[in-house]
Amino acid sequence: MPDFKQFPLPDTAEGLTEAEILNWHIQPGDTVAVNQIVIEIETAKAAVELPCPWAGVVTELLVEPGQTVDVGTPIMTVDVDPNGAPVDNGAPPAATTTVHEPADDEMKPLVGYGAKPSAAKRRPRKGAVPAAAPEPAPAPVPEPALQVAVATEVIPLAKPPVRKLAKELGIDLRGLTGSGEGGVITRDDVQHAANGVAPSPAGAQQPTGGETRVPIRGVRKATAQAMVSSAFSAPHVTEFLTVDVTPMMEFRAKLKNSPAFAGVRLTPLAFAAKAMCLAVQRTPDVNAVWDEPAGEIVYKDYVHLGVAAATPRGLVVPKVRDAHTMSLSQLAGALDELTSTARDGKTPPADMLGGTITITNVGVFGVDTGTPIINPGESAILAFGAIRDMPWVVDGQIVPRKVCQLSLSFDHRVVDGEQGSRFLADVGALLSDPAVAMTY
Structure with missing residues (x-):
C-alpha cells in the first residue's frame, strides 16, 4: 500500500531560515534511491545539493525553480518503497496510506549514508491516491480524498550562472530548447535567444524605459x-x-x-x-x-x-x-x-x-x-x-x-x-x- 512522505527543506547550515530553489534533478514519476541528489538550492552561504532520505517514487514537486521557501516547507512528495532500503529510523513502514513530514531522526542521514545514487527510471503515473483511512470491506471504495498533482510544465534545466545570465538578458528559459547533454540549457542557448525576440523571465519585470527589476534574495x-x-x-x-x-x-x-x-x-x-x-x-x-x-x-x-x-x-x-x-x-x-x-x-x-x-x-x-x-x-x-x-x-x-x-x-x-x-x-x-x- 502506498506510503507518501513529504520532504521538508532542511537547515543545511547554522542559522539558515530560507533558500532559493535552483534546479530539480528529478521529475514526478521518477524512481529515486536513498541519498540520491534530487535538488540544488542556494542558501545565504552557497549552492547546496540535497539528497532524498528515502527510496521510492517521486509523486509531486511542491516548489519550482526561482522560488524562495522557508526551512521546513515541504518541497516534494515521495511514495516510499518499503523494500527500497529507506533511512533506518527504527520504525516499520506505515501500514496505511499517509502523507506526513519525516521525523527529526528520519532526516539525519542526508549525506554520505545508504545506497549510491542510481539512474532515474520512470514508471507509469498513478492517477489518484486512496483515501487516508481505508474503507472497510465490502463497502464500495469512495472517491479518493487525496489527489497527487500532475506536473503540467517541464522545468527548464540550466546551471545557476546560466539562469543568472538569462535574467540579465531578459530571456525566459521555459521557451528554450537546451543543446547541452540531457537537454540542459547552455550559455550559448541563452545568448542565441537574446539575439531574437524573447519574453521576459518569470522572476523579473522589464518596463519600458530601460529598467530591470531583480528579486533580492540568496x-x-x-x-x-x-x-x-x-x-x-x-x-x-x-x-x-x-x-x-x-x-x-x-x-x-x-x-x-x-x-x-x-x-x-x-x-x-x-x-x-x-x-x-x-x-x-x-x-x-x-x-x-x-x-x-x-x-x-x-x-x-x-x-x-x-x-x-x-x-x-x-x-x-x-x-x-x-x-x-x-x-x-x-x-x-x-x-x-x-x-x-x-x-x-x-x-x-x-x-x-x-x-x-x-x-x-x-x-x-x-x-x-x-x-x-x-x-x-x-x-x-x-x-x-x-x-x-x-x-x-x-x-x-x-x-x-x-x-x-x-x-x-x-x-x-x-x-x-x-x-x-x-x-x-x-x-x-x-x-x-x-x-x-x-x-x-
Missing part, C-alpha cells in the same frame, strides 16, 4: 542584512597606512624560484594574510568579539581568517581555518583553493561560519583603499590595496618604489585606537620588511 539578501546589522550595531573606526612593499615583492620573486614553493601560487595577498596572523599575536584584541547578550569580550586563541571573495552570486567570505598555524606556503595554497572554490559556488556552508578576522583584497580591482565594513561576529577587517609604482623618499632621494595602501576598520567597543594603530603598523612593518617576522 547571497545578495544575506550580505545586505549582515552589512546593515554590522554598520549600525558596531561603532566603526577606519585607519589608513601607506606602505613601501618593495622588499616584500623582491622577497616574493626569490621564493617563487625556490623548490619549496614549486607549484604554489604565491600572491601578495598571501604575504598580507601571513602578516595579519603574526600581528594578531601582539594585538589579540583585533581577533576578539563583543558578546552583547553575555556582556563579555571573547578573545580567540586561534585565527579563522575570512577572505572576502567576489563571486557570480555576490560577495561571500569563506574562512581559512587555523590560519595562524600555517606556513606561508600552506597559507598561499589554502587561499588559492578557497577563492577558486568560492568563485565556482562550491564553498561548503560550514566554511562560511566562525571567522575571527577578515581581509579583503580591493587591490585586485585596481583600487587603492576603502573603508570596509566589519563582518558580524568579528572586530576587525583589513583592506589590502593595489600595489603601484610610485615616487618614494629613500635616504633623502626620490626613487620609484612598489607602494600600497592598507586600511583597517575595527569595532571601537573592543579595539581602542592605540591597539588598532599598533596592529596596522605591525602589518605594515612586516610587508615593508619581511625580516621583521624574525623578531616575533
Whole structure:
C-alpha cells in the first residue's frame, strides 16, 4: 500500500531560515534511491545539493525553480518503497496510506549514508491516491480524498550562472530548447535567444524605459542584512597606512624560484594574510568579539581568517581555518583553493561560519583603499590595496618604489585606537620588511 512522505527543506547550515530553489534533478514519476541528489538550492552561504532520505517514487514537486521557501516547507512528495532500503529510523513502514513530514531522526542521514545514487527510471503515473483511512470491506471504495498533482510544465534545466545570465538578458528559459547533454540549457542557448525576440523571465519585470527589476534574495539578501546589522550595531573606526612593499615583492620573486614553493601560487595577498596572523599575536584584541547578550569580550586563541571573495552570486567570505598555524606556503595554497572554490559556488556552508578576522583584497580591482565594513561576529577587517609604482623618499632621494595602501576598520567597543594603530603598523612593518617576522 502506498506510503507518501513529504520532504521538508532542511537547515543545511547554522542559522539558515530560507533558500532559493535552483534546479530539480528529478521529475514526478521518477524512481529515486536513498541519498540520491534530487535538488540544488542556494542558501545565504552557497549552492547546496540535497539528497532524498528515502527510496521510492517521486509523486509531486511542491516548489519550482526561482522560488524562495522557508526551512521546513515541504518541497516534494515521495511514495516510499518499503523494500527500497529507506533511512533506518527504527520504525516499520506505515501500514496505511499517509502523507506526513519525516521525523527529526528520519532526516539525519542526508549525506554520505545508504545506497549510491542510481539512474532515474520512470514508471507509469498513478492517477489518484486512496483515501487516508481505508474503507472497510465490502463497502464500495469512495472517491479518493487525496489527489497527487500532475506536473503540467517541464522545468527548464540550466546551471545557476546560466539562469543568472538569462535574467540579465531578459530571456525566459521555459521557451528554450537546451543543446547541452540531457537537454540542459547552455550559455550559448541563452545568448542565441537574446539575439531574437524573447519574453521576459518569470522572476523579473522589464518596463519600458530601460529598467530591470531583480528579486533580492540568496547571497545578495544575506550580505545586505549582515552589512546593515554590522554598520549600525558596531561603532566603526577606519585607519589608513601607506606602505613601501618593495622588499616584500623582491622577497616574493626569490621564493617563487625556490623548490619549496614549486607549484604554489604565491600572491601578495598571501604575504598580507601571513602578516595579519603574526600581528594578531601582539594585538589579540583585533581577533576578539563583543558578546552583547553575555556582556563579555571573547578573545580567540586561534585565527579563522575570512577572505572576502567576489563571486557570480555576490560577495561571500569563506574562512581559512587555523590560519595562524600555517606556513606561508600552506597559507598561499589554502587561499588559492578557497577563492577558486568560492568563485565556482562550491564553498561548503560550514566554511562560511566562525571567522575571527577578515581581509579583503580591493587591490585586485585596481583600487587603492576603502573603508570596509566589519563582518558580524568579528572586530576587525583589513583592506589590502593595489600595489603601484610610485615616487618614494629613500635616504633623502626620490626613487620609484612598489607602494600600497592598507586600511583597517575595527569595532571601537573592543579595539581602542592605540591597539588598532599598533596592529596596522605591525602589518605594515612586516610587508615593508619581511625580516621583521624574525623578531616575533
